[in-house]
Amino acid sequence: MLKTGLKIFFVLAAIAAIVLGYFYFFERNKHVPDPLEVFDKEGIVLRINKPEKLIDAFQTSGYASKSQVLDTAFIETLQQMLLVKKHEKVKHIFMVFGTTDSALSSLIVFQNYTYRHARDVIDIFYNHFSKKQKIVEKIKDGNQYFSVYEDNKPKLFFGEKEGLVILSHNRETLLSGLGLIDRKKDSNILSKLNNTASKDVAANFFINIESFVDEVGGTLLSKPDSSALYAQTMVLDVHLKQDEVLLSGLSNPGRGSLGAFIAQADQRIFSFPEIIPEDAAVLYQIAANGLIEELHEKNRLPNNVLSWMKSWSDNEMVLFESGNNKGIGFKTKGKSLAINALENYKKTIDNKLSVENYRFDRETSFDIFQGDFSWINSFVPAFFMNKNIFKYAAASGEYIVFTTQKSLLQGICRNTILQQNLKTSYQFKQHEPYLSSAANMVVYSKFTASAIAPYLNNTGVKNLEQLQLFDMFDAFAWQMTGSGKNLYNHLIFFSNGSNISKSNIRWKTKLQSSAALKPIIVKNHNNNTDEIFVQDQKDFIYLINRKGRILWQKKLDGPILSKVYQVDKYKNNKLQYLFNTAANIYLIDRNGNDVERFPVNLPVHASTGLSMFDYEQNKSYRIFIPLEDKRLQLYDIDANIIAGWEFNKSDEIVTTPIQYFRFHDKDYIVFADAVRHYILNRRGQTRIKPTKMVGKSPRNKIYFDKYQARWVSTTTRGEVHYIDLSGEVETKELTKLNSNHHFLFADITRDGKSDYIFVDGKDLNVFDQSGAPVFHYTFKNIITEPPAFYVFSRHKAGIGIVDQKAGKVYMFNRDGNQFKGYPYPGITPFTISHITGFSGFQLIVGNFDGFLYDYQLP
Secondary structure, three states: OHHHHHHHHHHHHHHHHHHHHHHHHHHHHOOOOOHHHHOOOOOEEEEEOOHHHHHHHHHHOOHHHHOHHHHHHHHHHHHHHHHHHHHOOOOEEEEEEEEEOOEEEEEEEEEOOOHHHHHHHHHHHHHHHOOOOEEEEEEEOOEEEEEEEEOOEEEEEEEEEOOEEEEEOOHHHHHHHHHHHHOOOOOOOOOHHHHHOOOOOOEEEEEEHHHHHHHHEOHHHHOOOOOOOOEEEEEEEEEEOOOEEEEEEEEEEOOOOHHHHHHOOOOOEOOOOOOOOOOOOEEEEEEOOOHHHHHHHHHOOOHHHHHHHHOOEEEEEEEEEEOOEEEEEEEEOOHHHHHHHHHHHHHHOOOOOEEEEEEOOOOOEEEEEEOOOHHHHHHOOOOOOOOOOOOEEEEEOOEEEEEOOHHHHHHHHHHHHHOOOHHHOHHHHHHHHHOOOEOOEEEEEEOOHHHHHHHEOHHHHHHHHHOOHHHHEEEEEEEEEEEOOEEEEEEEEEEOOOOOOOOOEEEEEEOOOOEOOOOEEEEOOOOOOEEEEEEEOOOEEEEEOOOOOEEEEEEOOOOOOOOOEEEOOOOOOOOEEEEEOOOEEEEEEOOOOEOOOOOEEOOOOEOOOOEEEOOOOOOOOEEEEEEOOOEEEEEEOOOOEOOOOOOOEOOOOOOOOOEEEEEOOEEEEEEEOOOOEEEEOOOOOEEEOOOOOOOOOOOOOOEEEOOOOEEEEEOOOOOEEEEEOOOOEEEEOOOOOOOOOEEEEEOOOOOOOOEEEEEEOOEEEEEOOOOOEEEEEEOOOOOOOOOEEEEEEOOEEEEEEEEOOOOEEEEEOOOOOEOOOOOEEOOOOOEEEOOOOOOOOEEEEEOOOOEEEEEEOO
């Protein structure tokens, strides 16, 4: 009996084990669908490989500060992913993007290894949110889901289906996702491109082009016309950089499309042509061997036009928009071919073309052809621009350029000579290192609503504005290169830094490199007009007329250390330019030639800039120059050393130019080193001996307060230092300063008394005559250039500051506020002046891009 009972027991146990084992293994081996199959028609799917890496990159790059909306939503989403990964191992995490009620929505999808793991993830969410919030279980259309409430309002929704856990802030999005899982296809066939996505990067984009276009527009990809780059799928790896977002990967162009032709083409070296205007909003460039024949096959050009183009074409074209005008350029095999090609067009194709000569200057002119070039629309893709009437043509460099307006063509010809184009612009120079050196197709655009709108529908533009992406990026580039059957895509979104631009540019002039010297207004002695003297970072000096044309340039042996003085050496009312480098004293005439006996080679390098004084205003000039061996050398304008100068050496090296003061009919030659101040007469004898030896800060000049008859400077410890006419010394501390601070003593408050102006590191501090604070300002970067003081009227003055790293110049009024229009772009100390022939004040400043700018101030 016992044996029978044991048999029954073991039989039942075996059956139970078999049943439990069956359900266990069945459960483990039930197929969890791949989200890329389930959501393959949803436009954009993002696979998150490393959420922690994305959070770190997003926050440290500064993107978060530029889009508060994206910061809040994206970081919260990534943190929810980390919550799950902390407690449960999941196979993959995805974000699916879509539009609900004209608003952008997203769905987080956790692909689990088994159904059991999926339920564990649900438990993690339930336990986490239920600690502080109410959770309500609901069922809709047979789908179970949970609503998380905050302040009696549903904030978050999550649910599970067939091993996929999905989460969204939008209920309709969640229910739609659950429904898609129900309707999935069990094909297990994914696009081969999907397998090219790297799991070693932070994330990957999987884009169904057709669905993407249906949702947000995207005419660049969707137009089925012969010129469109039509792709079915695009797979991109995501790389987050400090100032850029890089996307790279493959796409499969449709059969018979231009993209399919490019995919088979040989790679071409990438370079933007010099014909593109700097203000171009969008451009599209394509280059491939056989391009002209390919376009002819698809669009059937007139045979005579085809023969004409094949005779000179280098199989490259570029389309661009500038303002409301359009242009298209075709590259030739050489400049001479470009010029001859249009002349041959007139002779062999259309003898009705009219020709107008556009003269740039005495040496340079361009022939502008006007006529009917309607055949060009065969080359204009529908996605790029509406059909336009191209009526003007000219040869510019290696390109033949056609435009809709003559003014655009004239500007292209002019700017090609002046090297003022997109290729030479500062913005593009910043972007260029991130672009691939080889590409067959390129789209480059400003990332603004107005530039992007023609290529997206209203929903697409609205979504970008909703996410504040236009505040995050200022441009993007999309390069495509042939890769057999596929196209290799390289997309870069360039961060919107603190760049500023102004529309009130009167002119700008390209230098060999960025300006290094404060632009100086000088007088043309021939016609009494104003000109500009400047030096660049490659040590070239320039004389520029008031309209921005370079009259001459000259290479020096080093940077200019001094002011640039205009002197009349020959006393004939013809002026020369006097200045020094470390090694030489220069005297140059207005044609850029050295005056006889100059340059003077100094016996020892100069420790600072020279000073020039004309005591009696009779053109008997005296030139003082401190040397690194502590001597103070004195020359006349004929380069002779002045006899009778008695001063021998300073105690330490003098780091600022010698100064001259005249007060109550007495002359004072004043300078200082780190140990003491020197107050001499014209012969180099001590006129006043201070009662205490106090050194001067290395960067700052000495001021004379005529109302209190005393000299004012700052010490190496940052104290204000006074010396009166009897030599009595006084010091006081207004604020803590480093030894390398900058100091101005000037009447910014306009009360007739000079104020104390300090720039130390990132801080600007202003105190009035009594020592009371006037205002304070903190910059983002350390200020390296000395501040400048500007007087505009009896009641209006300003403090000019240059933030070189940020590329901004500031002008502060007496209240500490910016003058209208400031800050302006710039990296050099700037000049503000009236210039003959122009009304109002002009601001002249150099910038990163190598241009010197003249702004008309409001």
